[in-house]
Amino acid sequence: MQGVVLVLNAGSSSLKFAVFETAEGRLAPLGAGQVEGIGATPRFVAKDAAGRPVAAPSWDAGGAPANHAAALDAIIAWLEPALQGRPVAAIGHRVVHGGPEHAAPVPIDLHVMAELQELVPLAPLHQPHNLAGIAAAARRFRGVPQVACFDTAFHRTQPFFADTFGLPPAFHARGIRRYGFHGLSYEYIARRIAAEDPALGAGRLVVAHLGNGASLCAIAGGRAQASSMGFTALDGVPMGTRCGQLDPGVVLHMIDAMGMSTAEVARLLYNDSGLKGMSGISHDVRAIEAAGGEGAERALGYFAYRVRREIAALATCMGGLDALVFTAGIGENARGLRARICEGLGFLGIALDPARNAANAPEISAPGAAVRVLVRATDEERMIAEHTLAVIAEGGPR
Incomplete structure (x- = not known):
């Protein structure tokens, strides 16, 4: 070409x-x-x-x-x-x-x-x-x-139990399933890790794509096994302005008991929740950390708690964990939040080296830790370019 x-x-x-x-x-x-x-x-x-x-x-x-x-x-x-x-x-x-x-x-x-x-x-x-x-x-x-x-394509390899909800099968057949998102980022990271260390790339990874939009993905042998996100990009961990996991009964209560319209609920969950809504400050972690105070602590503490919980849950999907990879804006740069997230995960074999984490080193796990903790920049644009080149070279079959 x-x-x-x-x-x-x-x-x-x-x-x-x-x-x-x-x-x-x-x-x-x-x-x-x-x-x-x-x-x-x-x-x-x-x-x-x-x-x-x-x-x-x-x-x-x-x-x-x-x-x-x-x-x-x-x-x-x-x-x-x-x-x-x-x-x-x-x-x-x-x-x-x-x-x-x-x-x-x-x-x-x-x-x-x-x-x-x-x-x-x-x-x-x-x-x-x-x-x-x-x-x-x-x-x-x-x-x-x-x-x-x-962004959803990478997750199509996840098994049925990670793909479905507890609904009658007819709903899954009609496309109501756990799609997962940030797939271009996960695909890039999986390929990069495999190129750097083939043995690790063939192992069990949890990749944490943490930015204004945030999710995590379990990857084994380079293939997606489960994602924190579901049918829409609202599910999973809290994000810049999105709520993350929410009991669906809360939505029913907002509509039936509180008199909110579906448009009002959608705006709340997509635009006015997450770090922004909980902190009352901003969707930006840097601004929240700079402001401090109760709202900041509430938002950052909840974010770290939910991400930590998701790491452990995704590790169980693979029967263990070989590496945790942080990527995207928060994952690549928010040293304090990375430390908060990893606290209490020692039972999985995760331990941070404070000096490496503070220096934003490519590997921030403590020497001898059973699970490697890595920081990698993602590159969705290169992944898109590679796919585009391949599709054009193949003559564009569908």
């Missing part, structure tokens, strides 16, 4: 991008960044192939993009000098929900778009914006093949 692979990851108010040159079937990064604050106060952030910050447009004097399509135009205009005339040969997109049908990346056509539109209610914070990014790219790059890469 001649040209470059453009990766787009569209969020509610952001459009992340990465560009990779293809050479002899390999990918070489050219640059990456994002336009954030779309619809409010947009800001363009970019870095070069080595990850160094580089100059990007400023819209202080006006002209800021008002939507994803305009943001994509701004990104392409910024990229043109770096592309040096090389055409965009393919575009890969992160799509949060692939439903029960999509267990692998697929080329995008009108049929696929219709299928993904039907899944919007299952991922209302993400899916509409993923689809908006696809539509914007289709208008800007007519005829260029696009590939959808799903």
Whole structure:
């Protein structure tokens, strides 16, 4: 394939991008960044192939993009000098929900778009914006093949008991099941660990993808065994603004006894709960830690407790644990929270080295600990680019 692979990851108010040159079937990064604050106060952030910050447009004097399509135009205009005339040969997109049908990346056509539109209610914070990014790219790059890469696909290998709910079988047949999310991140980490240490990669891992969205995944032999998330991206551990696991009776009580509408409940659970709702401060761990106080302690303590509980639960799914891997914004950087999470997990063989943890070392477990504790940066964009390249090389069979 001649040209470059453009990766787009569209969020509610952001459009992340990465560009990779293809050479002899390999990918070489050219640059990456994002336009954030779309619809409010947009800001363009970019870095070069080595990850160094580089100059990007400023819209202080006006002209800021008002939507994803305009943001994509701004990104392409910024990229043109770096592309040096090389055409965009393919575009890969992160799509949060692939439903029960999509267990692998697929080329995008009108049929696929219709299928993904039907899944919007299952991922209302993400899916509409993923689809908006696809539509914007289709208008800007007519005829260029696009590939959808799903956050749910990696979890399709989990066994039935990790995939189902305690409901009559007809509901599972109709797609009501535990899908899991952050699969592109888990797939990247699983591949990276296997490349670094094949024996460990073939072992039993719990990967903690902890960011504004947070979940954990049990991986054995490189394949997903169970996830903390379920039918939607609300389940599991608390997140920046999402509640995490909740007794469904609470939702019934909110509607029947408290008179809340389904829209009000949805906003509470998706937008006003988690770290933000519990702390009363922010969804950002850095801001919560800086503020301190009872609300901060309540939010951070609950977050650590739920993550710790999930680590132990996922270890039981595999009959033990060889490594715990922290990744994503909180997992890679929040040293204090990592220490809180690992407290009390000594019975699993987990013990941290305080100095290594404070230094953000790649391995933060204490010498001689039975379970290795690792910190690894994830790279969903590279995973999407690799999938896109593979799909195009195969001629795009569905």
